[in-house]
Amino acid sequence: MFTRLYLHIPFCQRKCDYCSFVSMQANQHSIEDYVVTLLEEMRLVRATYGAGDGIDSIYFGGGTPSQLSPHQIARLLEQSSLLFKWKARPEITLEANPGTVDAQRLADFHAAGINRLSLGVQSFDNQLLSRLGRIHTEQQVVNTVSAARMAGFDNLGIDLIHSLPGQTLDMWRSDLARALQCETDHISIYGLTIEEGTPFALRYTEESPLLADEDLSAAMFETADTLLTAAGYEHYEIANYARHGFRSRHNSGYWKRDGYLGLGIAAHSLLRDETCDVRFSTTSDLDEYTTAINGGILPHHDTISLSREEAMAEFMYLGLRLKEGIEFREFESNFGCSPLKIYAATFDLLSRAGLLTVDKTSIKLTLRGMLLSNQVFSRFLP
Template sequence: MFTRLYIHIPFCRRKCPYCAFVSQESENSLGSYPELLLKEMRLASQKAAPQKPLQSIYFGGGTPSLLEPGQVAGLIAEARNTFGLSTRVEISLEANPGTVDHERLAGFRSAGVNRLSLGVQSFDDRMLKTLGRIHSAQQARDAFSAARSAGFTNIGIDLIHALPGQTDQMWHTDLEQALQLAPEHISVYGLSVEEQTPFAELYAEDSPLLPDEELAASMFETADTQLTAHGYEHYEIANYARPGFRSRHNSGYWQRDGYLGLGAGAHSFLRNEHYGSRVANTPDIDKYSATIQAGGLAREDVTFLSREDAMAEFMFLGLRLADGVEFSSFEQEFGVSPESVYATVFKELVTAGLLKRINNSVSLTRRGMLLSNPVFARFLP
């Protein structure tokens, strides 16, 4: 039913004004939350079992680096005892550069974390201030160096572009500084102004303070040119990796591997006798806590996918990957060729220059990557 585990830590030192993820501010202690995660893991194991030992564990947030290394070690040990871990398990942890030092990072490495994702976002202190980040550019560089000295050989850096007041040259400099550190993985996300965030009040969709579509597209091209020139594989719309260092957890997500989500606001995708079910935990931390303490699962919503839903997901998740969608994989999953289902959509998107067909597969063109959301919408039932 699942081969991957996601653990959500919905706490931050300070909530960033652009962030729409489930999180709340917590200066230091996470209280009993780590113990609740252990209990939820045991409760969930009574309802669903992995198809095989876990292939990956991902600590996301929020700010997972607020966990103590001993708490991370305890959660990994419980996962090993409850579900079993592959001998090649990838264990990722997201870290805010403003919350870590060498001792803490060495503790995470000793706990079993073997992949670190640093939420740098920018190496420009002006942009970091705009984003409401708690760290400086120098702290980001120091955190990366500390991670290396702590023994991490698989480090990713997250960057955001199309920021208020950002120029293409500023973005070029951000990328150059990231490349100087030589991480194994770089994610480059365009800023998305989400509803019900402070940014939504500050920056309307057509705000002159935000880069226009032409500049945002230029930034996408700038990233692709610089990163591929330095040997990074562009393997997903927003993700680049050295050969052999693609995020296995996220790749599994895009390939519709089953995963179990733990924590307030966590989501799961469980492979079952249907075409899969998507499960959402309550984002209310107090409600989550009370339900788990009472011995229940804090699931707020369960959706069983129809065949049409599953086929659409297969297409738009698979198209996020540079390799695209293999027709044979679709047929193996659903017993029909995608051409028999989406012939008209394929023809329209290829004609529009958004999709390309190579032998028996389809993938996004460069223009299709820039306009991916409208492309994906064409596959919805």
């Protein structure tokens, strides 16, 4: 049914101005209450969905999961190892923000069982960082990267954002150069999107001269591909680059549609068995979550049993995110028919537009297809 666990930790020191994730400020008391509720939720999901099929990855995402203490992380991991069947050495990722962790805390997270660290860097430009409402500086990024290495993290990633308000192509090149100097194992790159309900949505309308236009965004995407692949990183997914052997196992599981169980508020789940794939999400209301779990109920919403057509569409648009694309025989072994029959007209249209390459055994996105991936994916929706 599932091989991956996601734990959502919805706390941040302060809210960034562009952020629409489910996160809030908290004190240590409310964080401990949340951890206790998560532990109880784990017992409930174990009783409802079983021990899983060999847990291959666990991901603490947020929010800022490094707001939890190493002891709290250790308790969550210990309980999870008792309740769920773990594979021999699961990948266990903690998202952390520079400025929230020091060398000792990182060493304690490592000792608690975290073996992969993902740092929310976003930019190395102090002015842009402050415009984003981030709490850290460039120097804190550099210090945190070197502290993480000293703490024993041999699987370290950073996230960057491009197309920030006022960011030029040269500024982006400089961010990429600084990222390469950090010599991390993994780099994720996202283009800024202005999300409704955020301070950015009020500050930057579509006409704002500070926002990157389509051409500049495209140039930034392509520049990242050129510079990072030249430096030896594999552009293995639309937004992700890794050194050899350092692809994210957890996120790769999402794109391959492995079953995963999400715990905590606003977490999403996909449970799979031979007969059916089911998606659901947990309430994003903290009070509703706490009351339900304390009453022995899992507050799952939006439960959908996917039709065969929906599962096929997901297989296509998630699998196409990966560099290697989709092997026809994989599709056939999942659905008992060839995608060439079902999507022949779509493949033809997209490959003539230069967005896909199709050969005898597989299809994959071109670089332009990656850039315009939303247009490609919309063609596969049932």
